[in-house]
Amino acid sequence: MAATTLALPPARYEYGGDEFVFVEIDQAMSLEANFKAMTITGALRERRLDGVLDICPSNASYLIRVDPERLHPAELVDQLRSLEASATELTADQVLSTRVVDVPVLYDDPWTRETLLRFRDRHQDPGATDLEYAARLNGFDGVPQLVEALSGAPYIVTMLGFVPGLPFCYQMVPRDRQIEVPKYIRPRTDTPERAFGYGGAFAVVYPVRGAGGYQLFGMAPAPVFDLSQTLPDFAESIVFPKAGDIVRYRAIDQAEFDQVRREVEAKTFRYRIREFEFRPGDFLADPDAVNNELLEVLYR
Amino acid sequence: MATIKATMPGVFYRCPSPGAEPYVAEGSDVSEGQTIALIEVMKTFNEVKAEVSGTVTKFLIADGDEVSMGQDIMEVDGA
Amino acid sequence: MNGLIVHTGGLYTTVQDTGRDGYYEIGMPPSGALDQFSYRAANLLVGNPEGAAALEATYIGPELEFTDDRLVAVTGADVPVTLSGEPVKPWETIPVKAGDVLSFAMITGGARVYLAVSGGIGVPDYLGSRSTYTLTGLGGFEGRKLADGDRLPLGERPVGTAPAPGSGVSESLRPSFPEVAELRTVVGLCSYRLTDAALRSFLETTWKVTKDADRVGYRLRGGTLDFVEREQPFGAGSDPANVVDLGYPVGSIQVPGGDEPIVLLNDAVTGGGYATIGTVISADRDRIAQTKTGDQVSFVSVDIDQALAARRERRERLDRISNELKE
Secondary structure (H helix, E strand, O other): OOOOOOOOOOOOOEEEEEEEEEEOOOOOOOHHHHHHHHHHHHHHHHHHOOOOOEEOOOOOOOEEEOOOOOHHEEEEOOOHHHHOOOOOOOOOOOOOOEEEEEEEEOOOHHHHHHHHHHHHHOOOOOOHHHHHHHHOOOOOHHHHHHHHHHHOOOOEEEEOOOOOOOEHHHEOOOHHHHOOOOOOOOOOOOOOOOOEEEEEEEEEEEEOOEEEOOOOEEEEOHHHHHHHHHHOOOOOOOOOOOOOOOEEEEEEOOHOOOOOHHHHHHHHOOEEEEEEEOOOHHHHHHHHHHHHHHHHHOOO | OEEEEOOOOOOEOOOOOOOOOOOOOOOOEEOOOOEEEEEEEEEEEEEEEOOEEEEEEOOOOOOOOEEEOOEEEEEEEOO | OOOOEEEOOEEEEEEEEOOOOOOOHOOOOOOOOOOOHHHHHHHHOOOOOOOOOEEEEEOOEEEEOOOOOOOEEEEEEEEEEEEOOOEOOOOOOOOEEOOEEEOOOOEEEEEEEEEEEEOOEEOOOOOOOOEEOOOOOOOOOOOOOOOOOOOOEEOOOOOOOOOOOOOOHHHOOOOOOOHHHEEEEEEEOOOHHEEEHHHHHHHHOEEEEEEEOOOOEEEEEEOOOOOOOOOOOOOOOOOOEEEEEEEEOEEEEEEEHHOOOOEEEOOOEEEEEEEEEEEEOOOHHHHHHOOHHHHHHHEEEEEHHHHHHHHHHHHHHHHHHHHHHOO
16 A cells, blocks of 8 residues: 655645635645545545535645535534545555546747737846746756656646636646746736646646736647537536646647647547546656556557 | 716726827816716726816816715816 | 617626526636625515526616516615606615616715616526626626617516515615725635734724725735745745635635735636635625725624624525515
């Protein structure tokens, strides 16, 4: 039985007024903390408690929305504590049934470049692009090496939120290989739809155009949000990503970008998706081996 | 003499955009329905229109100041 | 088609109801009427189910023409109302006929007006609610605020006994709009990020509502709050106000930069990377919804039991209205 390599503190339980319970697993981000949040929220979902309105696993925490007339928030906290007691250690036989998804990204694209150049006065390094700044900050020789790292290892969707469909994605590499960048000094007032951004230790794809503070690295040709639900992958939901999804932000060229755009516009585009039985215990023991397996399954 | 009041709270602007000419100056004429200022609230810029025709005698609030609902904005003579 | 003809849409008028549950996890907030008490009371006054779709107007009301016989009620903010030029009373059951035009003058107290029509606003249900969420343009009437010239569908008039014209809500049951709105708040979440002095100062300060106050949230001004110095945990970002991105409760308070607290409301961004320091209780979201730019608010610390008691008290007030209308 393999235990997690990282000892997590006991969770903190907080009332978010009378309608929410917030549970902080850890103050720092780690895959261990996220796996614990996923495990507890997954078990809570299975209990189907009357009065639980929303279950939102987050990066290193989770949030529950409750109807206090049907379930007293204190009673909910008792239930959550009991779930935590049975989820303190990840065992080797724990399995997360998830999907592995290929998400094409045109890094250093003309659209986000145009946007980021408009907001240099809000940036840490007005003389560089966001990619150049991030490459230097993270000790890469240049932008191509950074893109290789961003595009190489897969990410896990550790939270959805801010606006509908925005996936927070944490790269599945040990902490010494994590890429970390600050957010803009002051948020931009504009970000293109489908921009691929990076802030703190998280990659995101912006579902809709709007304000944003993450560094802009590229553009995804395929959407993560489709209100009209005309694309086949959106038949059941207006948002594509799900918490627990494993995604690879594969670097593509302009020709493939244009091809995917044509498919999206013709409503024929489908993400490449493979089902996968993910074992967090195995992953934490040997991340590179599991990542290789993930990519092999994805492109088989 | 008529007084034009703010119909919403927010931030009061006399110009359509920063650095632009004001919509109207003291001493100039306005006609009913003419845009005389903007009030910014809830991330939108809303046009303030003159409810009467006449000559602007005095602005009662400065450009960029916060304005409350019902506050007097300017005096118009000859209505 | 019978419905409402929108002569003017007002400043920001949307269709709202009790809100959309079950989609917070994908990042979609519940939306729904910000002042649930006034909204529900309006429905009771016209004989609707409490959760029927109604209109919420901010600062400037719409002008609406009716195309058939209905009952209407206006609640929420204090505002003079006229029906085809004749003054009518808010918080009362008002009968209207085809061709009647309902208009609002300038609000004299509060910020949001609710208008219920017997039969409810008949827009299609979207994911279990008729509430408008304008950010992504879904729900309500075409996912947006009303515009001049719109025609709003109305639902079938409810069968059974409706309150008689002229029925009203007792003055004592209506909300008041004090100079400083007290917002009862369960302090917590990531309040450990503030120094003790900052937390005291947060509760002692009278805050002013800025121009950035809408259905997503209210930005306030009035003081500066210091964060506890620390080495930022991995993934949180470098600013002392940052935490590892987490879920934001509706009603939660965050303090980006330490000087402008933001209270999130029903169209909240559902998560992000700023430390949350407490949550305004659901009953007092009604209160903050009736404050406007330039108004003052303060925060009063309560525990979960007091929060639940306040929620019950609001429920009892609605039940009393319901009973009064049946008499």
